[in-house]
Structure formats: C-alpha cells, structure tokens
Amino acid sequence: MSQDQKHQVLKRKLGPEDLRRFETPAIERESHGQTSAKSSVPDSLSTVAVDFAGVTKSYGNKIVVDELSFSVASGECFGLLGPNGAGKSTIARMLLGMTCPDAGTITVLGVPVPARARLARRGIGVVPQFDNLDQEFTVRENLLVFGRYFGMSTRQSEAVIPSLLEFARLERKADARVSELSGGMKRCLTMARALINDPQLIVMDEPTTGLDPHARHLIWERLRALLARGKTIILTTHFMEEAERLCDRLCVLEKGRNIAEGGPQALIDEHIGCQVMEIYGGDPHELLSLVKPHSQRIEVSGETLYCYAPDPDQVRTQLQGRAGLRLLLRPANLEDVFLRLTGREMEE
Amino acid sequence: MIEGFAAALPANAWNWVAVWRRNYLAWKKVALVSLLGNLADPMIYLFGLGTGLGIMVGRVDGASYIAFLAAGMVAVSAMTASTLETLYAAFARMHSQRTWEAMLYTHVTLGDIVLGELAWAATKAFMAGTAITIVTATLGYAAWPSVLYALPIIALTGCVFASLAMIVTALSPSYDYFVFYQTLVLTPMLFLSGAVFPLNQLPGAFQQIARCMPLSHAIDLIRPVMLDRPISGIALHVGVLGLYALLPFFLSMALLRRRLMR
Ligand SMILES: Nc1ncnc2c1ncn2[C@@H]1O[C@H](COP(=O)(O)OP(=O)(O)OP(=O)(O)O)[C@@H](O)[C@H]1O
Ligand SMILES: [Mg+2]
Numbered sequence: 342m343s344q345d346q347k348h349q350v351l352k353r354k355l356g357p358e359d360l361r362r363f364e365t366p367a368i369e370r371e372s373h374g375q376t377s378a379k380s381s382v383p384d385s386l387s388t389v390a391v392d393f394a395g396v397t398k399s400y401g402n403k404i405v406v407d408e409l410s411f412s413v414a415s416g417e418c419f420g421l422l423g424p425n426g427a428g429k430s431t432i433a434r435m436l437l438g439m440t441c442p443d444a445g446t447i448t449v450l451g452v453p454v455p456a457r458a459r460l461a462r463r464g465i466g467v468v469p470q471f472d473n474l475d476q477e478f479t480v481r482e483n484l485l486v487f488g489r490y491f492g493m494s495t496r497q498s499e500a501v502i503p504s505l506l507e508f509a510r511l512e513r514k515a516d517a518r519v520s521e522l523s524g525g526m527k528r529c530l531t532m533a534r535a536l537i538n539d540p541q542l543i544v545m546d547e548p549t550t551g552l553d554p555h556a557r558h559l560i561w562e563r564l565r566a567l568l569a570r571g572k573t574i575i576l577t578t579h580f581m582e583e584a585e586r587l588c589d590r591l592c593v594l595e596k597g598r599n600i601a602e603g604g605p606q607a608l609i610d611e612h613i614g615c616q617v618m619e620i621y622g623g624d625p626h627e628l629l630s631l632v633k634p635h636s637q638r639i640e641v642s643g644e645t646l647y648c649y650a651p652d653p654d655q656v657r658t659q660l661q662g663r664a665g666l667r668l669l670l671r672p673a674n675l676e677d678v679f680l681r682l683t684g685r686e687m688e689e
Numbered sequence: 690m691i692e693g694f695a696a697a698l699p700a701n702a703w704n705w706v707a708v709w710r711r712n713y714l715a716w717k718k719v720a721l722v723s724l725l726g727n728l729a730d731p732m733i734y735l736f737g738l739g740t741g742l743g744i745m746v747g748r749v750d751g752a753s754y755i756a757f758l759a760a761g762m763v764a765v766s767a768m769t770a771s772t773l774e775t776l777y778a779a780f781a782r783m784h785s786q787r788t789w790e791a792m793l794y795t796h797v798t799l800g801d802i803v804l805g806e807l808a809w810a811a812t813k814a815f816m817a818g819t820a821i822t823i824v825t826a827t828l829g830y831a832a833w834p835s836v837l838y839a840l841p842i843i844a845l846t847g848c849v850f851a852s853l854a855m856i857v858t859a860l861s862p863s864y865d866y867f868v869f870y871q872t873l874v875l876t877p878m879l880f881l882s883g884a885v886f887p888l889n890q891l892p893g894a895f896q897q898i899a900r901c902m903p904l905s906h907a908i909d910l911i912r913p914v915m916l917d918r919p920i921s922g923i924a925l926h927v928g929v930l931g932l933y934a935l936l937p938f939f940l941s942m943a944l945l946r947r948r949l950m951r
Contacts, residue, residue, distance in 0.1 A: 437794060463796065471787060475786075478715070489710060
C-alpha cells in the first residue's frame, strides 16, 4: 500500500461517518492514525486489517479474480459487491488461506497469507455463505465444539458462551438442536460461532441471502453492534441496499475486477450525481427522444426508462398530458451506480 | 506447492483431538444403535458360517472352525467399521455437511482433520473388534489372557483401513463410487487373506498376492494370540501394517488438499 493510499484510508477513518460508532472513541482512532502516519515502516497491524495487492486467481482458463487490489482499515466495514460468480467467495477463501492466489500478495492482520494463514485465522471469524453448523448438535454444543478447534478448553468456552448466546439472541434456544432453528436463528448462531475466538476481523459472505426481512434487519443490527465494538468487517453481498446501509467503503466487482471503490455516497455522487426519474407505462423508445434534451443521461431497461435529470421538473413538463405514464422520482442509489458500471440493457 | 503441502500437515501432536471429540460427541447421541449395527453383521457371519460350515469342515489348523473363523471376523469387523466410517460418514462431513470447511476457519489444519477422522474411524474399528473379541472369548472360542494382545492389533488394523479408505474418499466425486472399492478391493481381500479359510489351500500365486494385503498381516497377528499360539514374524507384520497406515495418510492428504484447497 502506498503512502498516499494510506493517507486516504486515514482521512476516511477520521471522517464524519465514523461518529455514529459511539463505542469506539474518536480519540483512540486518532492516536492510531498518528502512530502510523509518523512511522516510516508500515505499521500495518494497527491501521490496515486486510490488504490485497494485484491478486489474481483462475480456475482452468477462467479468470475468477483479476489483478484485484484493495485494502481495509481496521474498524471499518468494507463491502465486496458483485453479482453471482463475481468472485466474492473466492476472495474470502483466499483471505482465509483456504486457496492460494496465482499472483499477488495478501496481508491479513499484519501477516502474509497464505504463508502464515493459520496465525492470521486466530484473529478472524467467518460467517460462510453456506450454512455449515453441526445439525445434530445443540446450539451450545456447536459453540463448544467450535471453540475446541481454536484450542479452547470446555471451561474457557463455557465462560464466553452466555455472552455469545445473548449476542445471537439465542439464550432460550441454547439446548435446542440446530435442525430445529429457523434460517435467521441459524445465521445468528453462525455469527456467534464466528466470535468465539474474539476475532478482530469478521468475514461475512452474503450473511442475509435467503432470509426474511425480520431476520435481515436483526442481522444488520447485530452487525452494527459488532462495528460499535471496533471490529473490522468484510461483507460480501449482492444487495445494494445492504451495502449502502452498512459499508463505510465498498468495492464493486465485475468478473473479479475492481471496477469502482469508495464510500457508498461518494460513489453515488461520482457516478450519478443527481436524482433519478423512472418512467414506465409507455414505449420507452418513443419517450426517449422527448426527454433526452433535459437529461444528463438516459438508460432503458426492459420497459423502464431511467432518466438522470438535474432538473426533473422539466422532464415532467415535457411528459405532461401523456396518458398511462407513471413517473417515480427518487434519489440515486448504489443500484444505479452498479447498473451504470456494469451496463444496463441499453445506454444512450 | 511443497510449501502449501507443509502448511496442510497436522499443526501439532494434539490438534486432531478436537476433531475426534466432535465425532465422538455426535456418536454418543446414537451410540447404542451404532454399536448394535456394527456388531450384528460380523456376529451373523461368525455363527452362521461357524456353526454351519463348521459341521462340514471339522477342525482347521488344529482348532475348531468357529475358533479359526473368530480371529478372521475380528479383523474383518475392524476393517469394515473403519472403512464404512471413512467412506460414508467422513465423506458426508467433507462434502454435503461442510463440517470440514468450518474446521478450516480455525486453528485446525487439513492434516489435523484427516488425522482426527482416521483416529475416530480406528476408534470405531476398535470398538467393533473388541466387542467381538469379548463375545468369542466369553463363549470359549478364544484363549484368555493372550487374547488381550489382539486389542492393539485391532486398533492398528482400524488405522490401516481408515487410511486406505481416505484415499477413496478423497478421489470420489460422490457416494456412488464407494461400492467399487468395497466389491473390487475389500471383498476379494476377505477371501485372499485367510479370514474364512486357511491360505495354504490357495495356489502359490494367490498366496503371493495375499502376502501383500494388509488384512492377511492383521489376521496373522490376531489369530495366534486368540488361539494362544506362538506368533512368527511380528516385526514384519507390524511393519507392513504401519506402512499401510502411514503412506495412504500422506497420499490422501495430498489428494484432499488438491480437492478442497484449489
Ligand atoms: N473450486 C472451484 N473450481 C472451479 N471453479 C470455481 C471454484 N470455485 C469457484 N469457481 C468459479 O469461480 C467463479 C466465482 O465464484 P465465487 O463463488 O467466488 O463467486 P461469488 O461472487 O461468491 O458468487 P455467488 O454470489 O454466487 O456466491 C464462479 O464462476 C465459479 O464457478
Ligand atoms: Mg459466493
């Protein structure tokens, strides 16, 4: 990581959005920043939790991760956003040392991976995309058994299990078998399991995929509680809303390439920069010529016209009197960025 | 590549215990059913063949046929128990249940997992073999107290067949392939290893093949101690079994690394 990038990270670390993390005092963050800004040797442990530099991975002749570079400051929530097959899980596996990159270097918690992955894993908790709890065990047994994999004695595990159960809101399910839990409860248990070794860094691979809205909100809330405790989180998702809500910064992936990186709002401002008018109910191609002069950019997707208009009233005036049209004016969101970057059906 | 393999080796001498204990906890919940299941098959063979064939065969090598067969069945039950555990149960934990994947997020390495699984399969083999040993000794078909020497050999036999089965587990795309190993490797071995009839009745070429098979070495050790007879070539038998336990362990680990960590 260059000195320049590091300053970027530091600047961001002290940015106003951090204030919402009440439990981590700003003072502490600042002092972190200063130590590393002064020292000429990168003091990676205190500021940079994860660093990928030029990482490439292919399976057969298919390139799955392509010259990927990003870095995650400790205490931040970093999103990896991409469609199915973009390489999100592969990145997570490489980070854990469960597969080796073909090229590039990975540093996690100050330790080179995969060379010293076992050491790095001491400080990592994992919430995998596919549930791998022990179905025949109870909630408590799952935690106990997992603690043993970290060399924790039964007594050590039993000392932390009550707080983990409380975190996962599973106090009353401690002796229920996993197969009796709902999908949301299972995901909460997986989160609790990931915390048993008190990790600094938590890797979450699509934590809310397949959950109902209640469970999803619970997971989001729990995730924020972790950030408030000063944990670093790497979150993969293909839900734009999730990324927008939770991530301090994110990286948009397409076919394993980093096509954009930054804070959610910064990305929206940079790539869209105005409100979006969705127009449907008419022939989009016919409408296109009408609104074009008043728009910064127009896209057509299916039967919907997306009109990026600095002055939406003009567009509205233009379309007045046309029957059957429906207009929706809304602030731009990450989905617009994503679709812009990866291309909608047709772009004008 | 070499470096990667080294990282996958067991991390230390005790990490595997956590894996073993996970399997033990799961087994405890179904212990009775599992024990009965493991025992029924060899018992039926022992008494079915032993009494039925025993009438026609008479005495074999100076012992009653059922006493002769008992030693074979002890070894075979160890072989079957550890093979089935490693083929089906360990494969499920690796493949469909993703239990190994969860273990790999922790301090446990792939080598620790394989070692823990082998130790667990050997434990099940030990339980099955020991149970049959106790039954046959109680009925007077095996000699006290020399039969006790059979116990470590049963455990070693369990290790050997777990290790061999781990190669099959590492290579199989699905459960369907296990039956080939069972019918094309284990069943012939059963007949070529002196489990049900003495080897010296076979043509010379088959006797040569038998000498290469781990089961015949296990039986050559177990039968004398159960019949309280002197054993010849202990070092050779133990050495061969040791190699059969060790080499497949490293081979299966390399194969599993290629399969799981690519
Ligand atoms: N072990 C493997 N062998 C061969 N190809 C693989 C392997 N693992 C992943 N791939 C391929 O790499 C690509 C990226 O997979 P990956 O699981 O990282 O994507 P993802 O972004 O996590 O997708 P999803 O949103 O579906 O989880 C896919 O095309 C997949 O088929
Ligand atoms: Mg994935």
